Amino acid sequence: MFPGASADREEAAYVVVGAPLDVSTTFQPGTRFGPDRIRRFSRTYDDYDARTDLYFSDRSVHDHGDVRAWDDAEEYLEYLEGVLTDVRWDDAVPLTLGGEHTVTLAGVRAADPDTFVCLDAHLDLREEYDGNELSHATVTRHVLDVADEAVILGARTGSEAEYERASESDVTVVPPEEVADWTPSFGGDESVYLSVDIDAADPGFAPGTGTMEPFGLTPREMRDVVRDVAETGSVAGFDVVEVNDRDDGQAAALAGKLLREFVFADADAATSDE
Structure with a gap:
């Protein structure tokens, strides 16, 4: 169980x-261990959050456990979408722990957002990767079949083709050096899905991921994005993905902390609106 998810x-x-x-997963596999590892390395975090004056265990968080994966990704995503859709039908926000980034597609299909916001080192706009049209390297292209932007x-x-696709009007790319100055331009009636690929972080902070890419974000920059998006009160689904077991817990610890930051910020925004 994710610590404090006792509702x-x-x-x-x-x-x-x-x-x-x-x-x-390419290069370094191991995302099958991601969900349990995130839970494990979140055990030391205090229940109380001084910034919002909230307790995580009071935020009505439930841990459904893992949806066991199998080799047929398309079939698995369809089943996972059903699980996450049930969460949405119960007026709750699904918090998905990956697992490779492909699982985001199930979350997006369940949430049906207007806008997809993703922290990621990679564009993930390929049409296929190594002959696989349903790869973690194609997820954002598939997401754009659902989300407007x-x-x-x-x-x-x-790749060059990905950057060409990213130049179209429905995609905005914010490079690492500009993320600190980025603020959400959506809100109100717009719905948003927020995805955190842990490889958005510089590998010096989160080496436990499949495809490390230097010159990345700091944990604080990622935290600020998660807070800013959550505080819009528009998020219909959240995930943190691509954590594996190839480090001493740095990636999992960051992932668990970012999930908690999302819950605190989203809950605080909801309380402020009451």
Whole structure:
């Protein structure tokens, strides 16, 4: 169980769902261990958040556990989408723990957002990767079949074809050096899905991921983005993905902290609106 996620399912405002898919991960596999590892390295965090004056265990968070993955990614994503759709139908926000980034597609389909916001080192706009059209390197292209626009924060690598796709009007790319100055331009009636690929962080901070890319974001910059997006009160789904077991817990610890930051900021925004 994610620490503090002790609410009953029927009363939950947020539902943690583990999605340990690990079928298209490139270079360093191990995302199948991501959800449990994030839970494990979040155990030391205090329940209380001084910034919002809230307790995590009072935020009505429930841990559904993991949705066991199998080799057929398309079939798995369809099943995971059903689990996350049930969460949405119960008026709760799904918090998905990956698992490779492909699982984000299930979350986006369940949430059906207007805008997709992603912290990511990679554009993930490929049509296929190594012959696989449903790869973690294609996820944002697939997301744009659902969402009206994508905002990719921290991207610093991609193919020529990906950058050509990113130049179209429905994609905004914010390079790492400009992320600190970025602020959300959406809100109100717009719905948003927020995805955190842990490789958005510089690998010096989060080496436990499949495809490390230098010159990335600091944990504080990622935290500020998560807070800013959550505080719009428009987020219909959240995930943190691409954590593996190839470090001493740095990536998992950051992932767990960012999930908590999202819950605190989103809950605080909801309280302020009452």
